[in-house]
Amino acid sequence: MGGEMAKHVMLVEDEPNIIEAIRFILTRDGWRVDTHSDGQTAIDAIGAANPDLVILDVMLPGRSGYEILQELRERPATEGLPVLMLTARGQTKDRETAERIGASRFMTKPFSNAEMLEAVRDLARA
Amino acid sequence: MPRDILTGTRIRERRTLRQMRQSQLAQAVGISASYLNLIEHNRRRIGGKLLLKIAEALGVEPSLLTEGAEATHLAELRETAAEATSRGAELDRVEEFAGRFPGWAGLVAEQHRRIRALEHSVDTLSDRLTHDPHLAAAMHEVLSTVTAIRSTASILAEDRNIAAEWRERFHRNLNEDAGRLAASSQALVAYLDRAEDAAAEAAAPQEEAERFLSARGFHLNELEEGAALNGAEDIESPAARHILDTHAARYAADAARMPLDAVRAALAETGGRPDPLALAARFGTDAATAMRRLAALPREVVGADLGLAISDASGALIFRRPVSGFALPRFGAACPLWPLFAAFGCAHVPVRQVLRQAGRDGGLFEAWAIALPVAAPQPNSAPLLEATMLLVPLRGPDPSPRAVGVGCRICPQGDCPGRREPSILAEGF
Numbered sequence: 163m164g165g166e167m168a169k170h171v172m173l174v175e176d177e178p179n180i181i182e183a184i185r186f187i188l189t190r191d192g193w194r195v196d197t198h199s200d201g202q203t204a205i206d207a208i209g210a211a212n213p214d215l216v217i218l219d220v221m222l223p224g225r226s227g228y229e230i231l232q233e234l235r236e237r238p239a240t241e242g243l244p245v246l247m248l249t250a251r252g253q254t255k256d257r258e259t260a261e262r263i264g265a266s267r268f269m270t271k272p273f274s275n276a277e278m279l280e281a282v283r284d285l286a287r288a
Numbered sequence: 289m290p291r292d293i294l295t296g297t298r299i300r301e302r303r304t305l306r307q308m309r310q311s312q313l314a315q316a317v318g319i320s321a322s323y324l325n326l327i328e329h330n331r332r333r334i335g336g337k338l339l340l341k342i343a344e345a346l347g348v349e350p351s352l353l354t355e356g357a358e359a360t361h362l363a364e365l366r367e368t369a370a371e372a373t374s375r376g377a378e379l380d381r382v383e384e385f386a387g388r389f390p391g392w393a394g395l396v397a398e399q400h401r402r403i404r405a406l407e408h409s410v411d412t413l414s415d416r417l418t419h420d421p422h423l424a425a426a427m428h429e430v431l432s433t434v435t436a437i438r439s440t441a442s443i444l445a446e447d448r449n450i451a452a453e454w455r456e457r458f459h460r461n462l463n464e465d466a467g468r469l470a471a472s473s474q475a476l477v478a479y480l481d482r483a484e485d486a487a488a489e490a491a492a493p494q495e496e497a498e499r500f501l502s503a504r505g506f507h508l509n510e511l512e513e514g515a516a517l518n519g520a521e522d523i524e525s526p527a528a529r530h531i532l533d534t535h536a537a538r539y540a541a542d543a544a545r546m547p548l549d550a551v552r553a554a555l556a557e558t559g560g561r562p563d564p565l566a567l568a569a570r571f572g573t574d575a576a577t578a579m580r581r582l583a584a585l586p587r588e589v590v591g592a593d594l595g596l597a598i599s600d601a602s603g604a605l606i607f608r609r610p611v612s613g614f615a616l617p618r619f620g621a622a623c624p625l626w627p628l629f630a631a632f633g634c635a636h637v638p639v640r641q642v643l644r645q646a647g648r649d650g651g652l653f654e655a656w657a658i659a660l661p662v663a664a665p666q667p668n669s670a671p672l673l674e675a676t677m678l679l680v681p682l683r684g685p686d687p688s689p690r691a692v693g694v695g696c697r698i699c700p701q702g703d704c705p706g707r708r709e710p711s712i713l714a715e716g717f
Contacts, residue, residue, distance in 0.1 A: 177432045177433075177435070177436055179436035179440065179461040179464065179465055180432060180435055180436045180439065182440075182457070182458075182461060183436060183439035183440045183443060183458075183461075184439065186443055186454065186458075187439070187443060190447075221425075221428050250427060250428040250431035250432060250435075251424075251427075251428075271431045271432060271434070271435040272431060272434045272435035272437075272438045272439075273435065273438075273439075274438065274439075274442065275439050275442045275443065275446075278439075
């Protein structure tokens with residue numbers, strides 16, 4: 163990312179080892195990574211961190227990723243924030259739900275590190 | 289083709305099975321071989337003494353020649369054809385098929401039952417996969433762990449210059465995740481095994497319960513004597529056991545209100561005519577209890593096999609005691625013209641009608657029906673009703689029996705205000 167200020171990503175995920183792996187590969191790619199694991203307080207955490215991009219798991223304790231995304235889209239400050247949704251379900255209806263609510267991208271677990279990096283870079287460029 | 293004119297076909301089948309020549313049988317019963325030939329090709333009606341003599345010569349019960357073992361398969365064969373209309377089964381010859389090939393007819397009916405049971409299992413499993421939160425959580429656990437393993441393993445494999453501290457951490461994570469994956473996979477397999485069992489159990493528990501009752505002739509001696517139901521422990525499905533237990537509890541309560549000997553005596557006084565309203569008045573019960581009680585009595589007490597259908601307020605048949613000549617659909621909705629359903633429109637008022645099922649030669653039936661609440665009344669709440677219908681074979685004629693069907697798809701009545709869908713029987717349209 164050259165001499166530009168490191169872009170900032172907020173990872174909302176509750177699996178510690180996934181967090182660790184994603185944090186490693188994104189940090190190595192020049193990203194500044196913040197993480198949050200609780201669905202109930204994710205909105206406040208995202209608002210406080212003001213990231214360039216959010217990686218958001220669907221199944222979270224306290225509140226689903228879909229609900230969080232919906233609220234992000236309803237708030238003027240985050241309505242255009244790029245959000246990459248992660249889910250363990252790859253069914254068409256899940257993808258449609260994510261797109262309808264306003265996900266910028268949808269990725270099904272398990273994904274490869276290369277896929278994750280490509281998606282994040284694409285969203286940062288958009 | 290009416291069943292009774294297939295008697296000749298059955299005689300031919302039985303004679304062939306016994307490897308008798310036509311002339312041998314004709315000689316044994318004192319008729320010419322050419323006359324027997326006409327009978328066997330259903331071109332001469334047969335009955336009375338000649339039928340008895342032929343049955344004796346063939347070593348079978350006369351009823352097997354007049355009714356055939358296939359009668360019970362006819363409704364199922366029609367249902368099978370109804371679900372595969374594109375195959376063009378010759379519905380107008382279904383009775384001939386069942387009469388000539390009772391074994392094959394039984395096999396087709398059995399396969400149809402099996403397919404329905406499997407479809408039920410598939411539906412149950414699909415429901416679970418779609419709606420079961422435990423399964424969704426288990427799958428999420430497995431896939432999340434696999435995701436962590438995949439990402440971590442990739443980092444270790446692709447980045448040879450990774451710092452020792454990170455390498456150690458990722459190795460530790462891999463070890464943890466591998467253990468977690470093993471445990472969650474085993475739990476998932478165990479869960480799916482249970483789900484599969486549950487789906488198999490859920491395959492038509494009502495049918496399983498009704499098969500049990502049918503094998504006992506719907507009369508349960510031990511309950512008459514105040515003992516517990518025998519043999520229910522052999523029923524594997526908990527759902528079917530639950531249905532049986534519920535039925536047994538109701539049966540025992542009915543038997544306590546209307547003891548067998550007292551009902552027998554009451555019937556003898558009225559010439560054996562099974563009139564549920566008269567019996568209800570005599571024993572101080574409601575009419576539905578008397579109908580259930582009559583349908584649970586041995587044939588020798590009531591003089592005939594009686595049919596019984598019970599419907600909940602949704603119209604679903606929740607209990608069926610079949611009776612020869614009046615088919616009760618095994619799957620799907622029944623004919624809306626049955627008094628069973630009319631009774632819902634006038635709760636507490638008994639309905640009596642003489643019925644004939646269209647397209648069948650099962651004779652006339654006196655149908656008694658009533659809808660009654662199944663629970664104590666609640667303030668400001670409409671009662672939850674259950675309707676009961678007793679079917680009594682009618683021996684004498686009736687000037688204006690009502691024509692009803694089994695279900696729309698296999699009903700030939702063309703001009704019917706209750707029709708929901710077209711019939712597959714050509715003569716209906």
